[in-house]
Amino acid sequence: MAQVTMTTQRWDELKALLQDDRRLQTEYPKVAEYLEMATRLPGTGDDQADAAFDLRFVHYMTGGAAVSSNPYWDIVEPLVFEHEGRRVVNGGRAEGSARLAFAQLILQSAYAYAVPSPQTIEWISGFCAGLPIVELGAGRGYWAAQLSRSGLPVEAYDVEPPDKTENISFPGASGQVDVWHPVRDLDGFATRSEVADYVLFLCWPPGWGDKMASEALSSFERAGGKRLVYIGEPKGGKTGNDAFFDALAARWSLDSVDPHFVSWWTEADVAQGWVRN
Incomplete structure (x- = not known):
């Protein structure tokens, strides 16, 4: 080592x-x-x-x-x-x-559930093709911070920003950074432009039937969104809900997969870039 x-x-x-x-x-x-x-x-x-x-x-x-x-x-x-x-x-x-x-x-x-290697950050930057990123479910904003350092404009949102409210997935502790990038709540997301002139980034959206992933994707589609970065497990895993994966299969095409993505050995997550049909 x-x-x-x-x-x-x-x-x-x-x-x-x-x-x-x-x-x-x-x-x-x-x-x-x-x-x-x-x-x-x-x-x-x-x-x-x-x-x-x-x-x-x-x-x-x-x-x-x-x-x-x-x-x-x-x-x-x-x-x-x-x-x-x-x-x-x-x-x-x-x-x-x-x-x-x-x-x-x-x-x-x-930090975050998924591991942000420099190669994956570079892959996301290439997939964005000059568009900014909006991350929903950003947690501490750790991925948002890495993407921002790479030069990408990034907005991060979470239903429970860890620096403003209790977040059971990212609890506060002494000697630990609450957020690595500004993370706004969903009220802030609701006030932004309704035109989806950005890449939607979902990194480990909640699974187990939680509707967050499918609702985020539906809202993105209604606003005309065309590009999605998804980091998480396949259908039936720990992330996303069935309706989310069904929508991808019906209306989206898998455009790119990061071959250098790094996962914990206990997880089955991948990094994928999707485009709207």
Whole structure:
């Protein structure tokens, strides 16, 4: 596993933090929770690799924007391997590990459910063909932040912006950024132009029969929308509802699939670009 590089000053900061349990619990409770649990969970079997991952986790989770503009990716990148034709975060083991699965829960809550690799951000930018992006169900706006940094105009909306209201999928915690990009509520979306001169971006829209995905797509269609980026699982998975997938099959064509998309080994999500028939 690639070693993380840092300045002597940063190394001293981390040592001081890790030597002060009370401060770690107060300032970075999620990091403290991970470190406490990690020692109880089986890792990869390679103690050196597990220690390197723990260091990356602590460094990027506590360093903020000063150490990385995409900490999620910087934490997981060395654990990305090819498996059955897919790029997955599994640490080189088909079954992953219990320790990595626990880290996954914390990282998805702190950043986003899907992993925004630089290659996927570049693929989305190409698919947009110069159009801006509107993301619905943006959560913390982590993907919106990465897309904005790539030069794309991005608007992000969520029914429960984490910096303004309680969001059970993205709960607040000390030492953790509430939003990475401005996220407005749906009232803000309702006041924007009704002409869909943008690419609709749905990243892990809720599943289990929730109507959010199908209603967002229907509204987009009524406004004349032509291009959709969908990141999530296939029909019957954890994301989207049947009506959403039925609408895609009836009125849309799959134009592009990101071949370099990175998924957690526990998920079946993909990145797809759709165009209206």
